[in-house]
Amino acid sequence: MKFSIQKDYLVQAVQDVMKAVSSRTTIPILTGIKIVATDEGVTLTGSDSDISIESFIPVEEAGDEIVEIERKGSIVLQARYFSEIVKKLPQDIVEIDIQNQLQVVIRSGKAEFNLNGLDAEEYPQLPQVAEENVFSLPADLLKNLIRQTVFAVSTSETRPILTGVNWKIENSELHCIATDSHRLASRKALIAASSSIPEANVVIPGKSLNELSKILDDTTDSVEIVMTEQQILFKMKNILFFSRLLDGNYPDTSRLIPSESKTDILLNSKELLHAIDRASLLAREGRNNVVKFSTIEQGIVEISSDSPEIGKVTEEIQSELIEGEELKISFSAKYMMDALKAIDGPDVRISFTGAMRPFFIQPVDDEKTLQLILPVRTY
Amino acid sequence: MKFSIQKDYLVQAVQDVMKAVSSRTTIPILTGIKIVATDEGVTLTGSDSDISIESFIPVEEAGDEIVEIERKGSIVLQARYFSEIVKKLPQDIVEIDIQNQLQVVIRSGKAEFNLNGLDAEEYPQLPQVAEENVFSLPADLLKNLIRQTVFAVSTSETRPILTGVNWKIENSELHCIATDSHRLASRKALIAASSSIPEANVVIPGKSLNELSKILDDTTDSVEIVMTEQQILFKMKNILFFSRLLDGNYPDTSRLIPSESKTDILLNSKELLHAIDRASLLAREGRNNVVKFSTIEQGIVEISSDSPEIGKVTEEIQSELIEGEELKISFSAKYMMDALKAIDGPDVRISFTGAMRPFFIQPVDDEKTLQLILPVRTY
Structure with missing residues (x-):
């Protein structure tokens, strides 16, 4: 095998297949990256047997020559070294050349690496996936x-x-x-x-x-x-x-998702996220990062938490709409923040069916996304 | 103590004094930040008893009101919580207010934190430094x-x-x-x-x-x-x-610094740094990250390293000048890279007095900076 290749393409492909390579594999050859050169281009493969990634670099793209194949072939190189080496090569063109079966020479400018490779025949086959x-x-x-x-x-x-x-x-x-x-x-x-x-x-x-x-x-x-x-x-x-x-x-x-609700609250998503984030600053130490959420008069929601040793925090948020029963509920600040970050759009509707039942959060006017959280008993 | 302050100034000052605060101190009060409000402004102090940092926020700067002091006083607040809280406050103005001796209220917008403080009298005095x-x-x-x-x-x-x-x-x-x-x-x-x-x-x-x-x-x-x-x-x-x-x-x-040299080599600093960096990719595993450096014909320097299991690397660098004896020497790639990064200017002169003696690196035309490295015996 012998070819020269534009470094940028090689670096990108190595970076992609590296996402499948694990250093903690029980199959030694999977610590390597398989490189196969054919007339069409160069294919790199990385795998940890759960995930496998194959990246193909064509000989030519949009009229630009990316790879020049001199001799076809294949090899497996230690992923950790190969990935670091290609990133640090001095010139825009890299030559990869197998000499004496498993001895690989990587050249770029005046730098020359000789690496011990492994036989590509030993590399596990990728799963066959029928295109049905x-x-x-x-x-x-x-x-x-x-x-x-x-x-x-x-x-x-x-x-x-x-x-x-x-x-x-x-x-x-x-x-x-x-x-x-x-x-x-x-x-x-x-x-x-x-x-x-x-x-x-x-x-x-x-x-x-x-x-x-x-x-x-x-x-x-x-x-x-x-x-x-x-x-x-x-x-x-x-x-x-x-x-x-x-x-x-x-x-x-x-069946987990309640079909009806007793309290519905419309809130600005960012305002709620930041208030929960602040309340969780003191909650982290104490009971599992739990914050309290309660409706108070005039469409106002109060977020609070306290930790006897450090202190307490309370914050009021103006709701755009509170419908239904009054509510006092406690939940994990982390779960609420994760859910709010996963929801796009400025406003959310939170639908509760009592302090002990799961509640769910949806963007206003969008039923495709739903985040459900189980409350924590504290009140 | 009661004052309101522009959040940005407070965040910056807290960030500065935090650099002296250690969570692993044996003096509990040093896990806190001391806050002192006077008519002139607010002073924050952090210390781990080795380092102490004092940051002063004046009442006014360039005609801009930064702090409004309502009541003078002092307190110590847990550094970890206080620093996270101030960063996450919702509004540009923060009010800090001591209620009931050691209870501190931090208000910003609709958010209100109540923190348990410590008595500022217990905080160690900063060293007295005579201005001589x-x-x-x-x-x-x-x-x-x-x-x-x-x-x-x-x-x-x-x-x-x-x-x-x-x-x-x-x-x-x-x-x-x-x-x-x-x-x-x-x-x-x-x-x-x-x-x-x-x-x-x-x-x-x-x-x-x-x-x-x-x-x-x-x-x-x-x-x-x-x-x-x-x-x-x-x-x-x-x-x-x-x-x-x-x-x-x-x-x-x-006396460590040789007063004469047997081989002097002028090299481009970046080129040398990158070549050493590449050679060290394979050297890291083996003998303590050691690379070899030798003069070869026609003003060329060769950098190399090898690791029997992984492979070897060689690279040639064109020197601008090689004066004196031929040389083969080995040294720590890390020390050489550290030294080259510490030297400003495009070119360096390396002065050797044999493979077993310390050598030194200086920017060309600058005697103020000197980096000395002891070689490693390998040749």
Whole structure:
């Protein structure tokens, strides 16, 4: 194998596939990046066996020569060294050359690295994904769907299925749900009409979605999504992102969401977020970061918290509308802040059915996003 | 005590004095910030007993009212909470009000914090520094003197005196020296003529200089420096920075610096820095991050390193001038990179007296800065 390549493209591709490489793998060759040079271009692969990322650098793009292949071939190089080396090379052009089977020379300007490689034949094959259940989403929408749900997955392995986000497709609508059993994030999105949108119900590891999100850009470029029994594949321009799916049935969460409410409050989202943030400054030490929220006269909401040793904080917020019963409730400041950050738009509606029941938050005039939080008993 | 104050000034002053506050102090009241309100303004103090910082916010600055004092007084508030609270307050004006002796109310907009304070009488007095040995330096020069020397102090407490930077004043020249016994950084600066510049020889803890450097801005504003037996005081506009000095005699390092050289090499500083950085990518794993440096034909220097498991790297650099004997030497890549980063100007001269002797690096045409490194035996 021998080729020369524009450094910027190589650095970007290495950075992308590195997101799948873990230093704590039990399969030694997976600490490496596989490099394959063909007549079409250079393909890099990184994997931790849960996530695999393949990045392709074409020989030419928009009339610009990116890679010049002199000799085809393949090799695996230690990801940690290779990624640091390519970033620090002195010139815009990099030459990569296999000498004596597994000895790789990387040249750029007057700098020359000789690295010991591993046999690419030993690198695990990527999963085969049949192109049957395919649909597509714009990259920016996909990124939003992830941002608005993935934070709510469980970080505990007690119920492994809750460490993933449930994706259900029914009637051309994608429904993403995450819960750690103390709060729940739900987001629906219509899938643009196509001849046959598949029905599906899968659970994608939260970690995979977080890594995918880092690769997605904020464009409306279409991302093709292919689902099988055990794998999901996201196809972007020149990048393939594979993730395994979680085994098991995701709990039915639809009954958790109250269908009616006793108190409805409209608030400015930023004002509420900042007040909760301030109240949580003193709450962090004490009982699990819990703040109190209560309606007081004339459409005013009071946020407060206290910690006997440090002091207390109270703040009033003017509500745009309070409908229904009076309310005193306590909840985790962190869950509320996470939920408010995941909601777009200036105003939120919070719907309560009493101090002991889950309550939910939605943007005003948007039913597609819903954040549910279980209160904490303190009053 | 009761006053209202512009939030930005309060946030900045708290941030400055926080640099002296440590959470790991053995004196509980030093986890707090002392606040004193007088007719002239508000003074904040933070201290870990090694470093003390006092920041003064005047009632008025350039015709702008910054503080409005309603009632004089003083209090100590938990630094950690107070600093986070002031940053997150909602409005531009903050009111601080002592109620019932040690109960402090902080108000801004609709937010109200009640904090438990401590008695300011219990807070240790700042050191008394007689204004005898006084000289001054522009802030940007002072910042440079620190940057170019402090990195070379020892991080080990085996010889505590080496954890500080030696400042000597003789004949209106300040000489700053730091060494960890493997390398040495030296920087001289003329002190602008004044009636009586004191002679002095003190050792300032590296940690103090690092914290001071964060407060100094890149202006030519004059900083007054007052030295006593046990303390040094830096007086900036509205900020006093006290540090204790280290006890003991700093070793005489003048004999360490070779007075003649056998090989002199002129190199571009950035080119050398980047080549060493690349060579160190593979050296980090192996023998203590050591790279090899050797002269080869036609004014060319070769930088190399190898690590049997990973591979090797070589790079050639064109020298502008090589004078004297051929040379093969090995040294710590980290020390060389630290030294090169501390040297301003595009080109450096490196003066060697053999592979086993310390060598030194200076900017071309500037004798005020000198970086000395002890080589490592490998050849």
